[in-house]
Amino acid sequence: MTRAYNFSAGPATLPESVLQQAQAEMLEWHGAGASIVELSHRGPEFLQVAQEAEADLRRLMSIPDDYAVLFLQGGATGQQALIPLNIATPGQKADYVLTGHWGKTAIKQAKPYVDVNIAASSEAGGYRDIPARETWQLSDDAAYVHVTANETIHGVEFRDIPDVGDVPLVADFSSSIVSEPLDVSRFGVIYAGAQKNLGPVGVSVVIIRRDLLERAGQPRADIFTYASHVAKESMLNTPPTWNWYLAGLVFKWMLAQGGVDAFAELNRRKSGLLYDVIDNSGGFYRNEVDPAARSRMNVPFFLKDESLDKPFLAEAREAGLISLKGHRALGGMRASIYNAMPEAGVEALASFMRDFQQRKG
Amino acid sequence: MTRAYNFSAGPATLPESVLQQAQAEMLEWHGAGASIVELSHRGPEFLQVAQEAEADLRRLMSIPDDYAVLFLQGGATGQQALIPLNIATPGQKADYVLTGHWGKTAIKQAKPYVDVNIAASSEAGGYRDIPARETWQLSDDAAYVHVTANETIHGVEFRDIPDVGDVPLVADFSSSIVSEPLDVSRFGVIYAGAQKNLGPVGVSVVIIRRDLLERAGQPRADIFTYASHVAKESMLNTPPTWNWYLAGLVFKWMLAQGGVDAFAELNRRKSGLLYDVIDNSGGFYRNEVDPAARSRMNVPFFLKDESLDKPFLAEAREAGLISLKGHRALGGMRASIYNAMPEAGVEALASFMRDFQQRKG
Numbered sequence: 001m002t003r004a005y006n007f008s009a010g011p012a013t014l015p016e017s018v019l020q021q022a023q024a025e026m027l028e029w030h031g032a033g034a035s036i037v038e039l040s041h042r043g044p045e046f047l048q049v050a051q052e053a054e055a056d057l058r059r060l061m062s063i064p065d066d067y068a069v070l071f072l073q074g075g076a077t078g079q080q081a082l083i084p085l086n087i088a089t090p091g092q093k094a095d096y097v098l099t100g101h102w103g104k105t106a107i108k109q110a111k112p113y114v115d116v117n118i119a120a121s122s123e124a125g126g127y128r129d130i131p132a133r134e135t136w137q138l139s140d141d142a143a144y145v146h147v148t149a150n151e152t153i154h155g156v157e158f159r160d161i162p163d164v165g166d167v168p169l170v171a172d173f174s175s176s177i178v179s180e181p182l183d184v185s186r187f188g189v190i191y192a193g194a195q196k197n198l199g200p201v202g203v204s205v206v207i208i209r210r211d212l213l214e215r216a217g218q219p220r221a222d223i224f225t226y227a228s229h230v231a232k233e234s235m236l237n238t239p240p241t242w243n244w245y246l247a248g249l250v251f252k253w254m255l256a257q258g259g260v261d262a263f264a265e266l267n268r269r270k271s272g273l274l275y276d277v278i279d280n281s282g283g284f285y286r287n288e289v290d291p292a293a294r295s296r297m298n299v300p301f302f303l304k305d306e307s308l309d310k311p312f313l314a315e316a317r318e319a320g321l322i323s324l325k326g327h328r329a330l331g332g333m334r335a336s337i338y339n340a341m342p343e344a345g346v347e348a349l350a351s352f353m354r355d356f357q358q359r360k361g
Numbered sequence: 362m363t364r365a366y367n368f369s370a371g372p373a374t375l376p377e378s379v380l381q382q383a384q385a386e387m388l389e390w391h392g393a394g395a396s397i398v399e400l401s402h403r404g405p406e407f408l409q410v411a412q413e414a415e416a417d418l419r420r421l422m423s424i425p426d427d428y429a430v431l432f433l434q435g436g437a438t439g440q441q442a443l444i445p446l447n448i449a450t451p452g453q454k455a456d457y458v459l460t461g462h463w464g465k466t467a468i469k470q471a472k473p474y475v476d477v478n479i480a481a482s483s484e485a486g487g488y489r490d491i492p493a494r495e496t497w498q499l500s501d502d503a504a505y506v507h508v509t510a511n512e513t514i515h516g517v518e519f520r521d522i523p524d525v526g527d528v529p530l531v532a533d534f535s536s537s538i539v540s541e542p543l544d545v546s547r548f549g550v551i552y553a554g555a556q557k558n559l560g561p562v563g564v565s566v567v568i569i570r571r572d573l574l575e576r577a578g579q580p581r582a583d584i585f586t587y588a589s590h591v592a593k594e595s596m597l598n599t600p601p602t603w604n605w606y607l608a609g610l611v612f613k614w615m616l617a618q619g620g621v622d623a624f625a626e627l628n629r630r631k632s633g634l635l636y637d638v639i640d641n642s643g644g645f646y647r648n649e650v651d652p653a654a655r656s657r658m659n660v661p662f663f664l665k666d667e668s669l670d671k672p673f674l675a676e677a678r679e680a681g682l683i684s685l686k687g688h689r690a691l692g693g694m695r696a697s698i699y700n701a702m703p704e705a706g707v708e709a710l711a712s713f714m715r716d717f718q719q720r721k722g
Contacts, residue, residue: 075599224442
């Protein structure tokens with residue numbers, strides 16, 4: 001097989017040109033005498049890579065100066081523990097809006113540290129919508145309000161930024177960061193594992209409003225302290241240099257493609273194409289999410305006849321379309337179509353789905 | 362410049378054949394239709410990579426079955442916080458033997474969680490030796506005893522395993538793991554950032570005796586819990602797949618070279634060569650570490666005439682020998698010569714040092 005269209009939810013497909021550049025530079029980076037993965041994080045070569053990556057991400061996302069940007073290890077789940085440790089006092093109330101699997105994970109990590117109030121939840125309905133803002137039961141004195149901007153497994157996405165007043169809004173953007181323009185100033189903390197829209201797994205981006213760094217938080221190790229990471233420009237300990245480098249190449253690729261405006265339009269078209277196939281299949285395919293909350297990044301769908309699941313996956317693979325199996329929590333299928341998934345890949349999948357239905361429906 | 366001999370302390374040089382394989386596989390891994398960095402960590406391809414890496418490391422280090430092996434994010438510094446969280450009760454006493462910069466870091470991370478007793482320290486003498494075991498003031502009721510097997514900056518290495526009775530011995534082996542045979546059964550926990558002897562930065566190895574996983578530890582998030590990571594085979598959240606993969610390639614390379622026995626002999630010769638040049642330089646070069654505690658991995662040295670530091674570094678670079686500048690905490694020079702540094706590289710450095718002395722001495 002040559003390179004297939006890979007619909008994996010994360011780790012996910014990367015731009016082919018980025019992989020080609022990483023391949024070309026694997027044994028030596030820009031005349032440095034060594035690979036970027038072998039060079040000191042404190043040397044001029046990696047410092048250049050690191051600084052350019054931050055500057056490019058700031059440009060891509062129009063991040064205001066009063067926000068710090070961190071490149072850290074630990075994944076989004078790690079941040080879900082660090083956030084209460086850093087911006088809530090022990091046992092303080094924190095509001096969580098639960099709209100899927102990853103919101104549940106966030107709550108699990110926070111519970112040892114804060115009094116979690118589930119301000120709203122779509123769990124009873126199987127995580128198929130976003131509870132309307134006016135139904136949320138926010139606390140008076142919460143340290144923060146936490147939302148999951150896009151639920152990767154359930155395919156449910158916030159399509160606007162909820163107003164939570166002066167309480168900092170904290171959002172897990174792991175699967176939708178840089179997929180469209182975003183008003184960063186509406187958030188206290190934005191965090192994201194890189195392995196969906198930003199690059200390779202092994203580095204996470206944390207965008208934090210600087211005043212929150214002054215909160216006392218809870219007793220914790222220095223390595224768990226955002227302010228310490230900010231003071232050392234994400235080099236409090238040795239950072240995951242290759243992962244950071246590869247994310248930086250993705251940022252440059254995004255800027256060259258026209259930035260988030262271009263990807264917003266592309267992602268609208270790509271997801272629209274798949275939802276159209278599903279909605280026009282007369283029930284052969286089905287997506288159960290409220291259309292107003294459907295994810296542009298992850299399109300979960302089910303075949304009416306489950307006995308066709310295996311042939312669907314096998315024939316898709318034959319057609320060069322891989323990683324379409326749904327998460328084990330839901331079953332069915334899932335097409336993850338982040339920025340790096342070309343429109344041609346989605347067109348090939350849409351065409352395969354129509355053809356499969358014609359032959360089996 | 363083509364590839365130089367890179368004496369960086371970490372991130373450090375990698376075996377050229379490993380980089381070549383990673384380069385060849387960068388766009389597609391073994392016919393999978395995608396790069397290993399793009400494939401799901403739960404798919405058969407990465408599971409195979411992960412399992413082989415663990416099996417190979419177990420074989421390399423003869424790790425007994427009653428030890429779990431984890432591949433985690435967070436670096437060694439992250440583990441320095443997780444260890445007290447997992448194996449000590451809040452405020453319990455823990456003994457630390459301080460023999461350099463990284464021991465100090467370990468103490469800093471642990472202090473919020475345990476009552477740190479510095480059982481022995483070589484700080485007053487500038488970290489130039491290992492305090493004799495009989496001088497250690499161990500606590501009666503310590504949760505564990507922590508040592509730094511090799512101090513990367515100060516070039517000081519334990520040359521035997523101290524007897525601490527029934528108290529678990531916890532050791533930071535970041536810079537000397539797999540450099541020689543080791544009796545793992547003498548330790549409670551061995552941890553190491555990968556970026557020196559194991560592969561790329563961004564993944565850490567934790568080898569933990571299974572009975573320690575049953576300790577209650579302290580209130581903490583699930584993502585900070587070793588037992589949870591063990592239960593999920595290091596996939597509690599998305600692991601750093603490419604970093605794990607590359608470490609796995611290094612393990613296979615090591616096994617093909619003859620394993621830790623072969624590297625022990627090679628490392629003895631390599632470090633011996635440099636210390637000989639230093640000791641036979643009539644004071645032109647100087648290493649101040651007690652010969653009985655000299656590191657086989659990191660050889661720090663000073664030029665008698667500091668004004669020659671810059672010419673030394675510049676001419677070394679011209680000769681294809683890079684990253685020899687000492688850590689800013691010490692100054693001078695440092696040659697890090699982990700497993701992946703070929704003997705020819707050390708011979709080239711030794712020859713350059715003799716020649717430089719002849720011309721400038």
